[in-house]
Amino acid sequence: MKKISIGLAILLVSLIFHSLLMAAEENEPGLSLKETFQIYVRSIQSSDLKGLFSTVTENQKFFFLTSTGVLIDTRNGYLKFHEDWFKEKDWEMPVELLEAYEGKEYGYTVAIFHYRSKTLQGGMYILDSYFTLVFHKEEGMWKVVADVCTPINRYYTEANSEIKYTSDQAYLFDIIKSRRTVRKFKSKAVPKEHILKILDAARFAPTAGNQQPWKFLVIQDREKLDKLQNEALFWYLDEYKKGRKPSGEELAKTRESLRKVLDNVLSAPVYVAVLVDSKAKYPDYILYDGTLAAGYLMVAARALGYGTGFFTSFFPEAKIREFFNMPDQYKLICFTPIGIPDEWPDTPTKKKLEDIIIFESFRKAND
Numbered sequence: 202m203k204k205i206s207i208g209l210a211i212l213l214v215s216l217i218f219h220s221l222l223m224a225a226e227e228n229e230p231g232l233s234l235k236e237t238f239q240i241y242v243r244s245i246q247s248s249d250l251k252g253l254f255s256t257v258t259e260n261q262k263f264f265f266l267t268s269t270g271v272l273i274d275t276r277n278g279y280l281k282f283h284e285d286w287f288k289e290k291d292w293e294m295p296v297e298l299l300e301a302y303e304g305k306e307y308g309y310t311v312a313i314f315h316y317r318s319k320t321l322q323g324g325m326y327i328l329d330s331y332f333t334l335v336f337h338k339e340e341g342m343w344k345v346v347a348d349v350c351t352p353i354n355r356y357y358t359e360a361n362s363e364i365k366y367t368s369d370q371a372y373l374f375d376i377i378k379s380r381r382t383v384r385k386f387k388s389k390a391v392p393k394e395h396i397l398k399i400l401d402a403a404r405f406a407p408t409a410g411n412q413q414p415w416k417f418l419v420i421q422d423r424e425k426l427d428k429l430q431n432e433a434l435f436w437y438l439d440e441y442k443k444g445r446k447p448s449g450e451e452l453a454k455t456r457e458s459l460r461k462v463l464d465n466v467l468s469a470p471v472y473v474a475v476l477v478d479s480k481a482k483y484p485d486y487i488l489y490d491g492t493l494a495a496g497y498l499m500v501a502a503r504a505l506g507y508g509t510g511f512f513t514s515f516f517p518e519a520k521i522r523e524f525f526n527m528p529d530q531y532k533l534i535c536f537t538p539i540g541i542p543d544e545w546p547d548t549p550t551k552k553k554l555e556d557i558i559i560f561e562s563f564r565k566a567n568d
């Protein structure tokens with residue numbers, strides 16, 4: 202027992218000593234290019250900004266191409282990048298040196314880093330990348346003057362899982378999960394190209410017998426939207442009054458709060474009424490088809506940074522039909538805004554996966 206604790210104490214002391222040594226490690230005249238490279242790498246691995254910048258040129262002119270393709274062309278920029286990065290925790294970056302060349306004035310190293318960091322969801326972000334450092338001799342010391350990253354692989358894993366997802370795959374899931382119903386917008390215009398791109402994605406939704414019964418009525422005219430807002434107020438109040446006898450005060454209060462809601466709900470620059478054609482080949486399925494198209498529309502809009510909403514209650518079908526001269530054969534699925542959210546709402550509580558999945562079969566009542 203005593204032996205173990207003495208062993209542990211020695212290990213601890215040597216670890217502390219080693220970490221002090223690591224922290225104090227700095228470039229000095231006479232070191233080889235490879236030794237300087239090792240200081241550079243170990244300084245990064247221990248988030249030691251001072252040690253790292255003892256291996257970096259004193260000149261402002263710098264060339265740093267990050268693994269995401271961003272060009273940072275000053276020493277200060279390189280410093281800021283590392284300052285920000287070193288504030289992060291829960292990452293590691295083993296490095297493999299592939300090649301080193303030491304000339305008289307200039308030299309270079311080619312290496313691979315294997316960056317791993319914990320994601321907010323408890324999984325891992327993995328980035329493998331080449332990085333080429335160009336060194337220049339300054340006052341007897343090798344100093345990095347350029348750092349060019351060339352990414353090889355970038356992927357994500359879930360917590361405690363080995364299965365890898367590419368950035369594109371992870372992005373798609375993020376977009377789906379971050380779509381939100383938005384009820385207040387900024388007035389910033391949506392380019393026509395974006396409107397078309399979103400509706401182009403919507404028309405690729407699955408549809409019964411490939412019947413594609415949809416029509417998308419796009420409204421951008423502010424005057425028309427303001428008129429719609431006034432009318433929607435009356436439609437809603439009419440509904441509200443049905444079956445109750447609200448006092449004048451109650452009615453005024455309701456009108457005021459409703460006006461505010463509609464002000465916000467109708468603040469987007471673009472609205473789409475998603476319609477389906479009841480004369481389609483399989484009319485029993487048009488509601489499914491239209492709803493799926495609306496879902497695709499909302500996810501596509503989210504990918505371009507827009508909020509949407511599957512609005513039904515403020516915009517009754519009969520009223521919308523009249524307002525937009527909608528032929529009888531069309532049914533309204535929903536009325537959705539497309540716009541930059543005033544702010545992105547928090548995600549409302551979603552049911553847990555385990556509460557909504559049943560594998561293979563429900564249990565028999567007496568199981």
Ligand SMILES: Cc1cc2nc3c(=O)[nH]c(=O)nc-3n(C[C@H](O)[C@H](O)[C@H](O)COP(=O)(O)O)c2cc1C
Pocket residue numbers: 380381382383384510511512513514515549
């Ligand atoms: C069939 C359907 C009808 C809806 N009707 C309305 C509506 O009339 N007004 C409204 O504000 N939101 C409406 N919503 C949006 C939901 O309230 C919203 O999707 C839900 O609260 C979850 O929020 P999220 O979309 O941000 O995940 C509707 C959604 C669906 C699918």
